[in-house]
Amino acid sequence: MKLLWTSQHIKVTVHIDGKVSKMDVLEAIKTRRSIRKYQDREVPEELIDKILDAAMCGPSAVDERPWHFIVVRNREMLEKIPEVHPYGAMVKDAPVAIIVCCDSSLEKIPGFWVQDCSIASQNILLAAHSLGLGAVWTGVYPLEDRVEGIRRLFSIPEHVIPFSVIPLGYPAENPGTRDLFDPDRIHLEKW
Known part of the structure; x- marks a missing residue:
């Protein structure tokens, strides 16, 4: 499998096995959906690397990059993740999950x-979507039972806080897109 990932302006181009896919950044934002069902298919390491690279490209306060x-x-x-995360049932069916920690x-x-x-x-969610993968954010922090459960399960040291668990894989569902724009939530100049 050959993967090239280029960005020109706001277009992302992905070449996988000769197939070309282009996704505009705004399109990725507007069409990304939470995917909880995955195909029984491994996600190549190269795609995980691209996703983690995107995760680390995000801004952080005073460039501390605590992740x-x-x-x-x-x-x-x-x-085992659903045993400590009550809303993590889909993780057991995903080929891979990324735990974001601080x-x-x-x-x-x-x-x-x-x-x-x-x-x-x-950034993980958007990168996964742009690469043809599906993912869902399952929150861990600030709920102490989830934080401690994930910490114990993955031997995470005390000074590291598990923040989210993001299962991902090739989607086995297509929930369609939604228009979430709500002009009633916009206030000009003041409330």
């Missing part, structure tokens, strides 16, 4: 890691 990522492919571990020892400004890891998580 760490755990890539989980082990079937036994994927099947290393609190890297914090320069306390508390901003939440925004930093949120941006990294969103």
Whole structure:
């Protein structure tokens, strides 16, 4: 499998096995949906690398980049995640999951890691979608039972906080797109 990923202006071009796919960034944002059903098909390491590269391209407060990522492919571990995450049932059927974590020892400004890891998580979702994969964000932080459950399951040190679990794979569902634009939520100049 040959993969080339180029960006020209706001177009993303992906070449996989001779197939060409182009996705505009705005199109990726507007058409991305939470995918909870996956094909029984492995996700190539090259795609995971591209997704993690995109995750790390996000901005962070004072460039602290507090994130760490755990890539989980082990079937036994994927099947254990729903035991500690009540909304993680789909993880057991995904070929891979990425756990986004914050290393609190890297914090320069306390508390901003939440925004930093949120941006990294969103970049994972958008990159996966642009590469023809489906994914869903399952929140871990700030719910202590989920944080501790994921921490125990993956031997995460105390100074590292699991933030989200993102299962991903080739989609086995197509929920369609939705128009979520709501002009009633826009306020000009003041509330």
